[in-house]
Amino acid sequence: MNIFSGFSLIAHSIPYIVNGVWTTLEIALVSAVTGMVLGILLSLCKIGRIKILALLADFYTSIFRGTPLILQLTIVYFATPQLIGYDISAFLAAVITFGFNSGAYMSEIIRSGINAVDKGQFEAAGALGVPYGAMMKDIILPQAVKKILPAMMNEFITLTKESAIVSTIGVLDLMRRAQVVAAENSLYFPPLIVSFVVYYFLIMILTILGRLFERRMSRSD
């Protein structure tokens, strides 16, 4: 059987696989937003004056960076239900794991961005009597985010790609759907190539959107 007949054999399943892109994107987006919020909070703890919060935030980060993501996912999905006595949906397990994991990485990115903001900006805001919270929100973070936009975009792209491991807990994302079709037909190459191509275009589109966004943001320079 040649490759083309393989594709025609699974032709009716191709839309099913391609539509997995929405699940993949949904997980990536929800996790990214969670990660962003967590990342901001953690980075503020890390640069703040309260030592215990800084230590906790560093500890949090080291845990998520120091263990395999797939193990974190497995623990959240399979182990925590035994602990708390409630089942947790595969989707929820996925966004919790990825969101919390991404928060750890984001906090490091955001921290480096805050440190890259000129110390004079803190002083100018301070000298004008701007309170700490407002200074961070209106003066420091906007400048920090601008500096780390490429790194954040990178993190989002990694997140989107790595989300493929949610297939291991049965979430019907792009990856899992290709596997399902492959198993049903005992035919691997065509369905996997379909998801391969969809991932590739998805990431390309995100990259281009990211560049456009960066350009928009740098207008004031």
Next chain:
Amino acid sequence: MIKVEQLHKSFGTNEVLKDISLEIKKGDVVAIIGPSGSGKSTLLRCINLLETPTQGNIFIDDQNVTTINNRNMIKIREKVGMVFQHFHLFPHKTVLENLTYAPVKVKNKTKQEAVQIADELLKRVGLSEKAEAYPSRLSGGQKQRVAIARALAMEPDYLLFDEPTSALDPEMVKEVLDVMMDLAKQGMTMAVVTHEMGFARMVADKVIFMDKGQILEVAPPEEFFSHPKTDRAKDFLEKVL
């Protein structure tokens, strides 16, 4: 009135300010001069609570600011404006937004009031046509004039300048000094760390000479410049004049 009493400030074991006492009366212009590293910036930064003194007291309008809580600290900072050598404008905000941000946020002015004040100030520093520009589009002199306007937008009672013209190309120094002279004429209370001896001589009511963390001389400018008392002041003046 700003009153500094026996102020000490150390960074680690390095004592940068040693027993500083001084007074700045309402309406006075005080020029603070001295060699690099003598502690001039640190002194201004202590007055503005950007640094915490190691010892001593600072009174601003009879309030001791060395033992102040956060809320009152903001009140003091509203009263005392600061202009930095490197401007520190907010780069992601337009000139107008730079001027209106703090008044709206800190003094709870309405957007409208703040814009009105900002418009007048921009007119005063000659930059009305730059209201919508971002700081990156301005020359150094223009940036510093905006920074002065930004400080004035808070309607401070005192204005501290830390070498406001030192980062400027020579041809831009005058436009900034002109704005400062105008302020002095309007009766603004100012403490100016400067290397512009001409400005100190012409505008200051009082010159404070610092060296190695100490105040060595306090005198009216004509007296200080023509008859410096200490050798170190003589040396310093020989080098800069």
